Amino acid sequence: xxxxxxxxxxxxxxxxxxxxxxxxxxxxxxxxxxxxxxxxxxxxxxxxxxxxxxxxxxxxxxxxxxxxxxxxxxxxxxxxxxxxxxxxxxxxxxxxxxxxxxxxxxxxxxxxxxxxxxxxxxxxxxxxxxxxxxxxxxxxxxxxxxxxxxxxxxxxxxxxxxxxxxxxxxxxxxxxxxxxxxxxxxxxxxxxxxxxxxxxxxxxxxx
Ligand code: IMP
Numbered sequence: 001x002x003x004x005x006x007x008x009x010x011x012x013x014x015x016x017x018x019x020x021x022x023x024x025x026x027x028x029x030x031x032x033x034x035x036x037x038x039x040x041x042x043x044x045x046x047x048x049x050x051x052x053x054x055x056x057x058x059x060x061x062x063x064x065x066x067x068x069x070x071x072x073x074x075x076x077x078x079x080x081x082x083x084x085x086x087x088x089x090x091x092x093x094x095x096x097x098x099x100x101x102x103x104x105x106x107x108x109x110x111x112x113x114x115x116x117x118x119x120x121x122x123x124x125x126x127x128x129x130x131x132x133x134x135x136x137x138x139x140x141x142x143x144x145x146x147x148x149x150x151x152x153x154x155x156x157x158x159x160x161x162x163x164x165x166x167x168x169x170x171x172x173x174x175x176x177x178x179x180x181x182x183x184x185x186x187x188x189x190x191x192x193x194x195x196x197x198x199x200x201x202x203x204x205x206x207x
Pocket of ligand 1: 023054081082083084085096098099131164165166167168180192
């Protein structure tokens with residue numbers, strides 16, 4: 001689904017593009033996806049920008065909030081990603097709370113264990129889940145656009161692999177036998193929820 005908040009968003013011109021995230025895993029994936037198109041991806045970490053509180057109820061809402069804050073602080077076109085894992089038997093949880101399920105400081109083994117415990121407690125045999133990604137762009141002139149992508153799969157236990165980040169070690173995409181945590185990064189980047197959202201963004205905003 002593409003949610004365009006701008007009537008006809010302008011093309012993104014190759015040049016500096018601010019990745020409005022403090023998640024190094026996302027920065028690496030966004031660099032891999034955008035740098036081949038001539039963009040120089042600068043991260044909010046490098047610029048020392050604060051991370052705004054995610055107060056919206058949807059991936060798209062939180063992605064826009066983050067892009068807007070980073071664009072205002074830097075004056076650059078900003079790209080943000082709000083993403084997470086939605087588990088069918090848990091009614092879509094942890095969803096927008098995926099990072100927060102890892103506690104403070106972030107511990108994703110704990111978050112994966114919490115998902116597994118909730119699945120066991122649900123009594124459901126349905127282990128299907130999806131990763132969802134909303135990518136938002138905010139331009140200095142006030143225009144905004146959001147694009148969403150998903151990848152569907154199944155949750156495994158125990159976690160497998162040390163590639164990727166977050167919930168990657170427990171997620172096997174449909175048609176695959178290895179987890180995202182076991183997969184070569186290039187292969188994950190070609191099939192991820194982020195890649196699906198980037199594909200829509202590219203079609204709408206890149207020349
Ligand atoms: P946020 O978008 O920064 O609020 O956090 C999203 C959270 O969802 C991340 O911290 C990860 O835990 C999880 N997540 C998002 N994308 C991925 C992915 O590609 N692999 C594994 N976990 C992900």
